[in-house]
Amino acid sequence: MRTYSIVLIGFGNVGQGLAQILAERSQELAERFGVEYKITAVCDLLKGSVFDPAGLSPAALLQAAAQGQPLSSLPAAHTGWDAQRTLQECGADILCEMSYTDLKTGQPAINHVETALKAGMHVVTTNKGPIALDYPRLAALAQERGLELGVEGTVMSGTPALRLGSELLAGAGIRKIQGIFNGTTNYILTRMAAGDSYTAALAEAQRLGFAEADPTGDVEGFDAAGKVVILANLLMGAHITMQDVDRQGITALTPTDIEQAESQGQRWKLIGSLEKKDDRLTASVQPTRVAHSHPLAGVSGATNAITYTTDLLGDVTLIGPGAGRLETGYALLEDMLAIHRRQSN
Numbered sequence: 001m002r003t004y005s006i007v008l009i010g011f012g013n014v015g016q017g018l019a020q021i022l023a024e025r026s027q028e029l030a031e032r033f034g035v036e037y038k039i040t041a042v043c044d045l046l047k048g049s050v051f052d053p054a055g056l057s058p059a060a061l062l063q064a065a066a067q068g069q070p071l072s073s074l075p076a077a078h079t080g081w082d083a084q085r086t087l088q089e090c091g092a093d094i095l096c097e098m099s100y101t102d103l104k105t106g107q108p109a110i111n112h113v114e115t116a117l118k119a120g121m122h123v124v125t126t127n128k129g130p131i132a133l134d135y136p137r138l139a140a141l142a143q144e145r146g147l148e149l150g151v152e153g154t155v156m157s158g159t160p161a162l163r164l165g166s167e168l169l170a171g172a173g174i175r176k177i178q179g180i181f182n183g184t185t186n187y188i189l190t191r192m193a194a195g196d197s198y199t200a201a202l203a204e205a206q207r208l209g210f211a212e213a214d215p216t217g218d219v220e221g222f223d224a225a226g227k228v229v230i231l232a233n234l235l236m237g238a239h240i241t242m243q244d245v246d247r248q249g250i251t252a253l254t255p256t257d258i259e260q261a262e263s264q265g266q267r268w269k270l271i272g273s274l275e276k277k278d279d280r281l282t283a284s285v286q287p288t289r290v291a292h293s294h295p296l297a298g299v300s301g302a303t304n305a306i307t308y309t310t311d312l313l314g315d316v317t318l319i320g321p322g323a324g325r326l327e328t329g330y331a332l333l334e335d336m337l338a339i340h341r342r343q344s345n
């Protein structure tokens, strides 16, 4: 059995989703893969922080969060450390970085990732900020130190969109990528098409744990644009920035626009696109009317979809969850299992 100690920075929807997965599936992980992930530290801005090298019970962490009790009320060797101190002193094997995405500065997550790598930890993250804004530098830092930087959850949560593109389609010649890359807006558009108000649909997306802490990132298209940047730079050899994405969100769409499209056999979707033509890459996120018969029209709720157009296989499409607590928690497990597989070879 190989045991990895893990530190969780951010214990919101995703952090709690990961803790729930570990609480429920540790026996299966041990039996099938010979691996144990032991949470030794958790640090969250408002919920507090706790570190115990002997390990913390995921169930107790979840119970404290559900009851609004500070994490520091749990029995542990150390409490009250901030993220930097936790990363410098906890000595974990893997950082799970799940703090807020900031697509302007990438902070504080860039600092978290950098500190963890310098302290010798592998990093797995669902945070789009560091990956959209600073991936080459952070990936080089990881590589120099023989460490892994797992980023699967930054695009389409636990649906293995990045792994499909970077591993399985790596030799197929990806020349175009198109899809629905934001769960919150797809959920809102689906609910509005069924007659609900924008405000009620957004509130429900927040309650279900799909939306960003500041949902402007979702509804104005920044989150989808960040994912387009990640796809371009990680899978298409590009070096684009957020400013290179021609971006528009869904806030200008009215109930009348949505009704009108439906009555004409069409549906609004927020579509992200990347296309390479003669060495030039175009990148966009735009609300788009698609026919009811279009493959993306039936992708509803927080489900996302990605179509890779390749030289050798033509179109390859993957559809799956794009957001959610467990769905995104699973992305971190995917990356941690990949680390375990590589370490075991």
Ligand SMILES: NC(=O)C1=CN([C@@H]2O[C@H](COP(=O)(O)OP(=O)(O)OC[C@H]3O[C@@H](n4cnc5c(N)ncnc54)[C@H](OP(=O)(O)O)[C@@H]3O)[C@@H](O)[C@H]2O)C=CC1
Pocket (backbone or CB within 6 Å): 009, 010, 011, 012, 013, 014, 015, 043, 044, 045, 046, 047, 083, 097, 098, 099, 100, 101, 108, 126, 127, 128, 153, 154, 157, 209, 210, 211, 212, 213, 322, 323, 324, 325, 328
């Ligand atoms: N939810 C989803 O479906 C998906 C989310 N993601 C990404 O995963 C990350 C986590 O998402 P989610 O859990 O939904 O977000 P939440 O807002 O629910 O949780 C983020 C947590 O991070 C904590 N936090 C923020 N800054 C710090 C800091 N400096 N030190 C310690 N803790 C900090 C917050 O603390 P507090 O609230 O107590 O202030 C909060 O509990 C985000 O980057 C998001 O973009 C990616 C894919 C899907």
Ligand SMILES: N[C@@H](CC=O)C(=O)O
Pocket (backbone or CB within 6 Å): 154, 156, 157, 181, 182, 183, 184, 185, 210, 211, 212, 218, 223, 322, 323, 324
């Ligand atoms: N807020 C995001 C979460 C996943 O990245 C979304 O709604 O897709």
